[in-house]
Amino acid sequence: MIKKLLFVVLFGAVTVSATAQEEKIRFGAKAGLNLSSITGDFTDELSMRTSFHVGALVEIPLSDKFALQPELMYSAQGAKYEFSEPGFTDESTIKLDYLNIPVMAKFYPVEGFSIQAGPQLGVLLSAKDKGEDSIGGEYDDDIKEFISSIDLGLNFGVGYQLEAGIFFEGRYNLGLTDINDENTSDDFSQRNSTIQFSVGYKF
Template sequence: MKKLLLSLALFTGLADAAHAQSGVLKYGVKGGFNLSSYTGGGDTGSNTGFKPGFAAGVLVNYGLSDMTSLQIEGLYSQKGAFINQANYSAGNSLAPYNGQQYRSTLSYIDVPVLFKVTTGEEGKGLFFELGPQASFALGDREFFRPQGDKAGSPNEVTVFNTRDRLVPVGVGYVGGIGYQLTSGLGLGLRYTGDFSNVYKDGFGTGSAPLQGSNNFHNGVFQLQVHYLFGGKS
């Protein structure tokens, strides 16, 4: 009988803990630093690197239990890539810029839907997050800069400045880890990758050397800070 009562008490305690945060709705703001590049392959050039940018926006978090929650975000996010030495095939309209630096700044609204697990008590401590993401293209600026020139150089040449050549809605994934410092403040590190192509018709202009070379995807490392309102985190 004692064992039965003890088991019932333990079960009741676990059930109470599991539902302590169930149904709690929180909202917040977040922002951070992006390092982005193109993943995949094709006729891009040598020394492909990461381009800095930022992300900022809002989030809503709905508690499923004391340790789990569903989080939806809306973030303005800068993506793109840096290529130190462009190297296009002969005949491509961008071949005259071979040897120069290529840079792109792509603007998106990202909407990740994340399943989040927090390992500490009362929603604090280490957390993990994973889920799908939709990305809505807003803008595209791509330019070349001679080697050795600094940002804002008068020798920069903008070759594309419209979102029309971007895939309008991309689909990808998000995976991350972080730490909830207090009932509101937290830090996170995540990686976002796209299943969808960046461009509709290829990395270049769609001329013969690049036809069929359209397997480029956005890949972004993100360091973020957030703050939650509305109930314990």
């Protein structure tokens, strides 16, 4: 009985070791371009903000075709605002900075190319409305108290990885939760929407 148990343990250890060598866990970092906006009610005057994201990741292989990729990302999001009427103009940038934690499920239909999807938790780090109007001039308002501290979303994307460890990704984040935290926010709903293009390296 003991010999059989030792054999099973040894066989399992060899199998796990072989799998780990063939499909090893890889750590990495990435950075790239954000094209972010805010959708929903009362967003006609809002347009896309161009910014960036940067962070770290780990790819955990589940098989030769599937992997799990948790990430920890700083992401600068928000939108541009522009309003004009006779005698008054207002232009500003709504800056919403998040610590995002996506967990991506990855499917490799062919070597190097992946199709990705997964949930994302966002923690609001700061929120500012910075701009200039034709009456009061320049302003830089802290609006964090009016923005929800937690943002939930879904990511969809594709990626391609070179043998050297360099990879490229394109991703869309669909916000699921209302980002407004005002007393009157029950009357309307607004959500984050972000397109991301990334380049990174896994080692």
